[in-house]
Amino acid sequence: MQTFFILAILVLVFVIILQISKASEYVSQIKGYENARKQSNRINGFMLLGFLIFGLIGVYLCNEWLKDRILGEPASDHGELVDQMLYVTLAITSIVFICTQVALFWFAYKYQESDHRKAYYYPHNNRLELIWTVIPAIALSVLVGFGIFYWFKITGPAPKDAMVVEVVGKQFGWEFRYPGADGVLGKKYFKKVDAVTGNPAGQLWEDPANHDDVFVEQEMHLVVGKPVQLVIGAKDVIHDVGLVHFRMKMDAVPGTPTTMWFTPKFTTKEMKEKTGNKDFVYELSCDQMCGKGHWSMRGTIVVETQEEFDAWMASKKPQYLVANPDKDLTAKKDSASVALPMTTAVAKN
Amino acid sequence: MSETMITTATVAAQATTHHEEHGHHHESFISKYIFSMDHKTIGKQFLITGIVWAIVGGLFSVLFRLQLGYPDKTFPILETFFGQWAKGGQIQPEFYYGLVTMHGTVLVFFVLTAGLSGTFANILIPLQIGARDMASPFLNMLSYWFFFLASVVMMSSIFVNTGPASGGWTMYPPLSALKQAGDGQKIGTDLWLVSMALFIVSSLLGGLNYISTILNMRTKGMSMTRMPLTIWAVFFTAILGVLSFPVLLSGAILLLFDRNLGTSFYLSDIVINGEVLPNEGGSAILYQHLFWFLGHPEVYIILLPAMGMVSEILSVNSRKPIFGYMAMLGSLFAIAILAFLVWAHHMFVTGLNPFLGSVFVLLTLLIAVPSAIKVFNWLTTLWRGNIRFTPGALFAIGFVSLFISGGLTGIFLGNSTIDIHLHDTMFVVAHFHIVMGVASFFGMFAGVYHWFPKMFGRYLNNTMAYIHFWVTMIGAYLIYWPMHYQGLAGVPRRYLDKSGWVNFNNFRDLDQMITIVTIVVFAAQLLFVFNFFYSIYKGRKVRSQNPWGANTLEWTTPINPGHGNWEGDIPEVHRWPYDYAKDGREFIPQTEPVGANESKH
Numbered sequence: 003m004q005t006f007f008i009l010a011i012l013v014l015v016f017v018i019i020l021q022i023s024k025a026s027e028y029v030s031q032i033k034g035y036e037n038a039r040k041q042s043n044r045i046n047g048f049m050l051l052g053f054l055i056f057g058l059i060g061v062y063l064c065n066e067w068l069k070d071r072i073l074g075e076p077a078s079d080h081g082e083l084v085d086q087m088l089y090v091t092l093a094i095t096s097i098v099f100i101c102t103q104v105a106l107f108w109f110a111y112k113y114q115e116s117d118h119r120k121a122y123y124y125p126h127n128n129r130l131e132l133i134w135t136v137i138p139a140i141a142l143s144v145l146v147g148f149g150i151f152y153w154f155k156i157t158g159p160a161p162k163d164a165m166v167v168e169v170v171g172k173q174f175g176w177e178f179r180y181p182g183a184d185g186v187l188g189k190k191y192f193k194k195v196d197a198v199t200g201n202p203a204g205q206l207w208e209d210p211a212n213h214d215d216v217f218v219e220q221e222m223h224l225v226v227g228k229p230v231q232l233v234i235g236a237k238d239v240i241h242d243v244g245l246v247h248f249r250m251k252m253d254a255v256p257g258t259p260t261t262m263w264f265t266p267k268f269t270t271k272e273m274k275e276k277t278g279n280k281d282f283v284y285e286l287s288c289d290q291m292c293g294k295g296h297w298s299m300r301g302t303i304v305v306e307t308q309e310e311f312d313a314w315m316a317s318k319k320p321q322y323l324v325a326n327p328d329k330d331l332t333a334k335k336d337s338a339s340v341a342l343p344m345t346t347a348v349a350k351n
Numbered sequence: 352m353s354e355t356m357i358t359t360a361t362v363a364a365q366a367t368t369h370h371e372e373h374g375h376h377h378e379s380f381i382s383k384y385i386f387s388m389d390h391k392t393i394g395k396q397f398l399i400t401g402i403v404w405a406i407v408g409g410l411f412s413v414l415f416r417l418q419l420g421y422p423d424k425t426f427p428i429l430e431t432f433f434g435q436w437a438k439g440g441q442i443q444p445e446f447y448y449g450l451v452t453m454h455g456t457v458l459v460f461f462v463l464t465a466g467l468s469g470t471f472a473n474i475l476i477p478l479q480i481g482a483r484d485m486a487s488p489f490l491n492m493l494s495y496w497f498f499f500l501a502s503v504v505m506m507s508s509i510f511v512n513t514g515p516a517s518g519g520w521t522m523y524p525p526l527s528a529l530k531q532a533g534d535g536q537k538i539g540t541d542l543w544l545v546s547m548a549l550f551i552v553s554s555l556l557g558g559l560n561y562i563s564t565i566l567n568m569r570t571k572g573m574s575m576t577r578m579p580l581t582i583w584a585v586f587f588t589a590i591l592g593v594l595s596f597p598v599l600l601s602g603a604i605l606l607l608f609d610r611n612l613g614t615s616f617y618l619s620d621i622v623i624n625g626e627v628l629p630n631e632g633g634s635a636i637l638y639q640h641l642f643w644f645l646g647h648p649e650v651y652i653i654l655l656p657a658m659g660m661v662s663e664i665l666s667v668n669s670r671k672p673i674f675g676y677m678a679m680l681g682s683l684f685a686i687a688i689l690a691f692l693v694w695a696h697h698m699f700v701t702g703l704n705p706f707l708g709s710v711f712v713l714l715t716l717l718i719a720v721p722s723a724i725k726v727f728n729w730l731t732t733l734w735r736g737n738i739r740f741t742p743g744a745l746f747a748i749g750f751v752s753l754f755i756s757g758g759l760t761g762i763f764l765g766n767s768t769i770d771i772h773l774h775d776t777m778f779v780v781a782h783f784h785i786v787m788g789v790a791s792f793f794g795m796f797a798g799v800y801h802w803f804p805k806m807f808g809r810y811l812n813n814t815m816a817y818i819h820f821w822v823t824m825i826g827a828y829l830i831y832w833p834m835h836y837q838g839l840a841g842v843p844r845r846y847l848d849k850s851g852w853v854n855f856n857n858f859r860d861l862d863q864m865i866t867i868v869t870i871v872v873f874a875a876q877l878l879f880v881f882n883f884f885y886s887i888y889k890g891r892k893v894r895s896q897n898p899w900g901a902n903t904l905e906w907t908t909p910i911n912p913g914h915g916n917w918e919g920d921i922p923e924v925h926r927w928p929y930d931y932a933k934d935g936r937e938f939i940p941q942t943e944p945v946g947a948n949e950s951k952h
Contacts, residue, residue, distance in 0.1 A: 005428055012874055019878060023814040027891065030813075039739075042813065046740035049821065050748065057828065068836040071857050080771075087768045095759040102726060102755045109733040110748050113669070114740065121670040121932035122735035130731070131678045131724070138723040142716045142762075149716075149766040150709045156768065157705035173532070173623070192620040193627050204622070234702075238623040239526035240635055242700065242775065246841030246854060249772040253701045255635050256525055257619030260702030285854050289775040289843045291519040292526060293533045294444040297846040 040115070047114035054107035058100070073246060077273060077284070077305075078264040081249035083152040090148060094141055160263035164229035167222060169286075170203065171234075171241030171254040174295030176286060179203055180216040182320060187233065188212025195237070200325030207322060217321035222286065223304045224266050225311045231263040241299065242290035247273070253290055266305045273305075378914075386496075388488035389914045393495050394473030395806060398799070400495075400502060401466020402880060407506075408457035411450045413873050415847070418442040420866025422848040436514065445534050447847045448517035452535070453509065455520025456543065458788065460550055461505070463653040465498050467795050468592075471656055472561045472585040474806060478905035479579050481570025481922060483915045486563040490556045497553035501546045508542035516543035519845065521646065524617035524638050528609045531623045541610065544603045551600045558589040558596075565589075570904070572924035576680070577941070579903050579928045580673060583680055584659020587687040588652050595648040595691070602641030609633070636701055643694035650787050651690040655683065657794020658725060658754075661747040663928075664801050665729055667901045668744035669736030670937060672929035675728045682721035682728075689718045699767040700774050708767050715765035722758050726751065737932075741899070742816035743801035749824045750793040756828075757786025760835065778838020781831045789827045796820075799883070804898050808911040809890030815882040819875050826872035830865050837861065902928045902940045 030038030076085050113119070168179040168187055181187045188211035195204035205212045224230050234243055236254035243262075244251045252262040274282045286301035306314070323330040387393060417426060418441075425440030436446035473491065477484055485491045508515045517535025518527040526532050527540050565586045569578070578586075605616040617638045618630035666673040673679060696715040699708050729751045738744065760782040763769045773779060796819075803811050842855045849855040897906040904924070908916050922942040930939040934950055 005426060008870075012870075016874070016878065019815065019818060020881070023812045023818075023882075026814040027812060042817065043740050046745060046817065047738075050740075050745075053824070060828070061832065064833050064836075068833060068861065072836055072839040073841060073854075084768055084772045087766065088763065088772070091763055091766065091769060095762055099755065099759055102730065103752060105730050106733070106748065106751055106755070109730060109736075110738060110740075113733060113736045113738050115670075115737050119737050120935075121737040123672065123932045123934075124674060124731070124735065125672040125929065126675045126677070130727075131675050134727040135720060135724055138720050142719050145762065145766060146713050146716050149712055149768045152768040153709055153712065154705060156771065157708070192622055195622045195627060197625060238621055239529065239532055240523055244775070244841070244843060246772075251700045251771050251774055255702060256621050257631075258634065258636060258702060279853075281853055283853055285852060287841075287843050287852070287855070291448070291523070291845050294448060294517070294535075296448070297444070297848055298851055300852060 043115050047111050050107050051111040054104065054111075057103070074277065076247065076249050077268050078245075078248035078250065078266055080156045080264045081247070081267075083156060084249040087148060087152050091145060094145065156264075157262075160231040160261070161229045164231045164263055165225065166231050166233060167224075168203075168233045168235070169222070169243055169254065170237060171243070171288060171292070171299070172237040173239065173293050174288070174299040176220055176222075176299070176301035177202060178218050178222045179321075180218075180315065180318075181211075182214025182216055184211055184214055186211040188215050192237070200321065203321065205321065207326065213322045214320045215322070216315065216318045217324075218318065221302050221304060223306060223311055223314050225308050226266050226269045226272075226305050228308070229263055229265045231261055234260045234262070239292050240290050241288045241292050244287040244289035245284070245303070246287065247284055251289060269305045269307065270303075271306075386492060388484070388492050390473045390477050390485050390488065390491060391806070391912070391916075393491055394470050396495050397465055397469030397473060397498070398806075400499065401462050401470060402883065404457050404461040404466065404502065405876070406880065408454050408462060409873050409876060411454040411457070413870055414442065415447055415450045415454070416866040416869045418447055418847050420863040422850060442847070444847060445514055445517060448519075448533075448845070449509075449515045449535050449539070451845060452517050452519055452522075452543075453505075453515050456505070456516075456547075459520060459649065459653070460547070461498075461502060463788070463791050463795070464554065464592075464649070465550070467653065467791060468561075468585055468588050468656045469495070469498065469557060470795075471581070471660060471798050471802075472557065472589065474802060475581050475905065476561055476564050476585060477568070478805070478908065478912075478916060479582050479903050479928075480565060480568065480573055481904050481917075481924065482564060482568040483917070483921070485560050486568055487560055491560050494553050494557035494560065497549050497556065501549035501553060504542055504546035504549060508539045508546065511538050511542070513537040514539050516540040521639075521642055522606070523635070523642075524606055524609060525621060525635055528606060528617055529621070529623055529628075530610070531626065541607070544607050544610075547603050548600060551596045551603075554592050554596050558592040561585055561589040562593065570921045570924055573904075573941075576677075577924055577927045579659075580662040580676070580679055580683075581656075581659040583683055584655045584662075587683050588655045591648040591652050591655070591687055591690060595645040595652075598641055599645035602638055602645075605641075606638065636698070639698055639701060640694070643697045644691075646697065647694040648690040650783075651686055653787055653791045654794075655686070657750060657791045657797075658683070660794050660798040660801070661729070661750045662732075663903070664743045664747040664797050665732050665751075666929055666931065667801075667899050668739045668741055668747070669733055670739070670900075670931050671732060671736040672931050672933075673728070674731035674734075675724075676927065676929060678724055679728055682724045685721040686718060689714060689721070693718065693765075696765050696767070696770070699770045712765065712767050716762065718765075719758065719762055722754075726755055726758070741800065742811065742813065742820055743797045745817070745820045745824075746793045746797035746800060749820065750790050750797060752824075753785050753790040753793060753827065756832075757782055757784075757790055761786060772841065773838055775844050776838040777834050777842045777844060780844050781834035781838060785827070785831045789823075789831070793823075796823075796879070801899070802905075803883075803886070803890075804893045805905055805908075805912075807887050807890070808893050809886055810893060810898075811886045811890060812882050815878055819879045819882070822875035823872055826868050826875065829868045830872065833861055834865065897940075900938050902930060902938055904941060907940065907942055 076082050166181050170177040189206045189209040190204045191206055192204050194201055203217055234252050234254045236256045241254040243254055248264050250262055250264050252260050274280055284303035286303055288296055288299035427440040429437035430440045436443055513534040516539045527536060530537050565582060608614040609616050609618055615630035615633040617635050618633040621628040621630060662673050662679060693711060693715045695703060695711045764773055764782055800811060800816060837858050893910050896910055904922060907922050924941045925944045926941055928941050933939060
C-alpha cells in the first residue's frame with residue numbers, strides 16, 4: 003500500500019510539473035522570451051550561490067553526522083601509515099576543493115548576465131597557465147613521495163620472526179592453515195583437495211612439513227604485537243582478504259599465491275573497550291566480487307596474547323592426524339579428549 | 352562531383368517539399384530514418400538508443416538501491432514483475448548481482464560510450480569541421496547497427512532462464528569463466544561476451560570514421576588548431592577507443608575460449624564446489640591486465656567528449672573565449688597519453704609487484720596535473736564573463752563542480768597506500784560515479800540541451816530543464832557525498848545486506864536516505880526523457896539560425912539542415928572558434944574574414 007502511495011505521489015508531482023512547464027511557456031510568450039530569459043537567469047544565478055552556501059554547510063553537517071562511524075584508530079602498524087597518508091591527502095584536497103568550488107559558483111553568480119557588463123576578452127595568459135601547472139605538480143610530487151615511501155614500507159619483506167598463516171578463500175568462506183611447530187607450511191597440490199578424506203587444503207602428506215600443520219575454518223587467531231605474514235590463495239574464484247581495522251587488503255587468486263604482512267596492535271578485548279562495543283570482533287571480509295554469496299563471506303579474527311594463542315593452538319590437532327587417524331599416537335593414549343574428531347574422520351573414510 | 356547535385360537537392364528539400372528529394376535519389380522512410388547514412392540521423396539513433404538504455408540501467412539501480420536501503424522489507428510488486436528473481440518480494444542475491452552487473456555494463460558501454468560519443472561525434476564532427484557527411488557514411492551506418500545488434504543480444508540475456516551475467520561489469524575470471532560458479536555464469540555470460548564483441552566492432556567502425564573524417568574532411572581554412580574543443584575531444588576519444596578496444600576484444604575472446612573450448616588462459620588450480628578442474632598454468636590476473644588496458648582509457652573515452660562539450664558550452668554562454676585554448680588542447684593530449692599508462696592502478700592489491708605499483712602511482716597522480724589545468728581554465732573562462740544560464744550552461748557548470756569533487760577523491764585512490772584501505776569499498780563507488788558517471792552525464796545533458804535546437808529545430812522546455820538540472824545536481828551530491836564515509840569505514844562494494852556484519856552495519860539510515868534520493872533523481876530523469884520526446888514534436892520552434900550566438904559552423908547551416916548540411920558551398924573558415932567579446936563585438940563567427948584593423952591575440 004505504501005509503495006502504491008509513493009508511486010501515486012510521484013505521478014502527481016509529475017503531472018504538476020508538466021502543467022507548470024506548459025504554463026510558464028505561455029507566460030514567457032506573453033511577457034516576451036527575452037524578459038523571461040533574463041528573469042530565469044537571475045533566479046538561477048541566485049540558486050548557484052545558494053547551492054554553494056548550502057552545499058558547504060551540507061558538507062560540514064554530513065561530516066558531523068557520519069564522522070563517528072568511520073573507523074577509529076587503526077589496529078596495526080601499517081594501518082597507522084595508511085591513515086597518516088589518508089589525512090595528509092584529505093587536508094590538501096580539502097583546501098583545493100573549497101577554493102575551486104567557491105571560485106566556480108562565485109564566478110557564476112558574480113558574472114551572470116547583466117546589461118551593464120561586457121564580457122572581457124581574455125583568451126590566454128602563459129604565466130597563469132604555468133603557475134597552475136607547476137603548483138599542482140609540486141603538491142602531487144609530495145603526495146607521490148609520501149605514498150611510495152609508505153607503500154614500500156607496507157609491501158616490503160616481512161620480518162624474519164613473523165608468524166605465517168595461510169589464508170584460502172572459497173565460495174563462500176575462509177580456510178586457514180598454521181605451519182605448526184616447525185614454522186613451515188607443508189607443500190600442497192590442488193588436485194589432492196578432498197574434504198571427504200580430511201584433506202580440504204590439498205596437503206601432500208609425503209612432505210613431513212605437513213605433519214604438524216593445523217587447519218581451521220572461519221576463525222583466525224593472531225598474536226598481539228607479533229608480525230604476521232599471510233600467505234593468500236583461493237580455491238575457486240578470486241576473493242579478497244579485507245581487514246578493515248588493520249587497513250590491509252590483498253586479493254586471493256587461484257593459482258597465484260599472494261602475501262601481505264602486518265603487526266596487530268590491539269587484542270580483541272582491547273578493541274572491545276576502545277570501541278565501546280562489547281560485541282566487537284575483527285572481521286575478515288571478501289572485497290572482490292565472488293558470486294552470489296559474496297556479501298556474506300565473513301571470517302573473524304581473534305587477536306590475543308601469546309599465552310592465549312598457545313593454549314588455543316594446543317587444543318588443535320594437526321590435519322595430518324585428522325586425515326590419518328592411525329598415525330595418531332596421542333589419541334590411543336588419551337582417547338577421551340579427541341574421540342570426536344577421530345570418529346568423524348573414520349566415518350568419513 | 353556531388354557538390355552541385357547536393358546543392359540543388361538541399362535547396363529543393365528546403366522548399367518545404369515534405370518528402371525530401373535528393374537530386375535523382377529518393378529517400379524512402381527506411382533510408383531516411385532507419386538505415387540512414389546521414390550522420391545527423393545516425394547521431395539521433397545513437398542518442399535515442401542511449402536514452403532507452405539509460406532508462407533500463409537507471410531502473411536497475413533503483414531496484415538494487417531498494418534492496419540496499421531496505422534489506423529486510425518486502426516489495427510484493429517486485430515478485431509480480433520478476434517472479435523467482437524476487438521471491439517473496441525480496442531481491443534474490445543472483446538477481447541483485449545480475450542487476451549490478453547489467454547496470455554497470457549498460458551505463459558504461461551502451462549509454463556513456465555509444466550514447467555519448469556516438470551521438471555527439473556523429474552530429475558535431477561534420478557540422479563543426481564543415482563536411483557534408485562522415486568519411487564513410489556506410490561504415491557509420493554499420494557502426495550504429497552493430498551497436499543495435501549488441502543491444503539486442505545484451506537485452507536478450509536479461510530474459511534467459513538463468514539470468515544475465517552477474518560477475519560484475521569487469522567480468523573477472525575465474526568467476527566469469529566457470530559455469531559452475533553460479534547461475535549468472537551460465538548462458539548469460541556467453542551472451543554478455545558476444546554482445547561486447549559486437550559492441551567493440553561498432554565502436555571501432557565509428558572511431559575509425561571519426562578519425563578519418565576529422566583528419567581529411569575539414570573545410571577550407573579549418574586548420575587543426577581552429578577546430579572547436581569538442582572536435583579535439585572526440586578526436587582523442589576515438590583514438591583511445593581504436594587503440595584500446597581491440598585489447599578488450601582479445602580478452603573477451605580468450606574468456607569465451609576458456610568457457611567453451613576447455614582452454615586455460617585464465618584458469619589454474621581450481622577446485623569448485625568440491626570438483627577439481629584439470630586446468631593448470633593460466634593466469635587469472637592476465638585478464639585484469641587486458642581488461643583494464645581498455646578499462647582505464649574507457650574512463651576517458653567517457654569523460655573526454657563531456658569535457659570538450661563543456662568547454663564549448665561554457666565559452667559560448669560566458670560570451671567569452673575559452674581560456675587557454677592551447678593549454679586545453681595540450682591537457683587533452685596529455686590525458687589521452689596518460690590514459691594508457693595507468694591501468695594497473697585498478698590492480699594495486701592483486702599481488703602486483705610493489706615496484707610496478709609505485710610506477711603506476713606516479714603516472715596516475717600525474718593525470719591530476721592536466722586535469723587541474725582544465726579546471727582552472729574553465730574557472731577562468733567564467734571569470735569576468737557575461738554568463739547566460741541556459742540549461743546547457745548549468746549542466747556544464749555542474750560538470751565542473753562534479754569533476755572537481757570526483758577528481759579529488761581520485762587522488763586518494765590513485766595513491767596505492769590509501770588504496771589498500773579503500774580498494775573495492777563504497778568509496779570507489781562514490782568516486783567513479785561522481786567523476787565518470789554523473790559528470791559525464793552532465794556533459795551529455797549539456798550537449799543535448801545545447802544542440803537540441805540544431806538536431807530537431809525546436810527548443811526543449813526550459814522549466815522542465817531547470818527542474819531536471821537542480822534535482823539532479825542536488826541529488827547527485829546527496830547520493831554520493833555521504834557514500835564516501837561508508838567507504839572510509841571500509842564497507843565493501845556489492846554487499847547486498849550488511850546486517851550479518853558487526854562493523855559494516857551502522858549505516859542503515861544513510862542507505863535509506865540514498866535510496867529515496869535515488870528514486871527522486873530517477874524520476875527527474877524521466878522528466879527529462881518526457882521533455883525530450885515532447886519537445887521533438889511540440890517544443891518551441893527555433894526561428895533564428897544561430898540561437899545561442901555561437902561562432903562555430905553548425906550554426907551557419909539551415910535551421911533544419913538536410914543531408915549534406917549546407918545549401919550551396921561549404922563555408923570557409925577564417926579564424927578560431929572562440930572570438931567572443933573581441934573588439935567590442937559580442938561574437939565573430941568562424942566564417943568571417945579577419946578584418947584589417949582587428950586586434951591579434
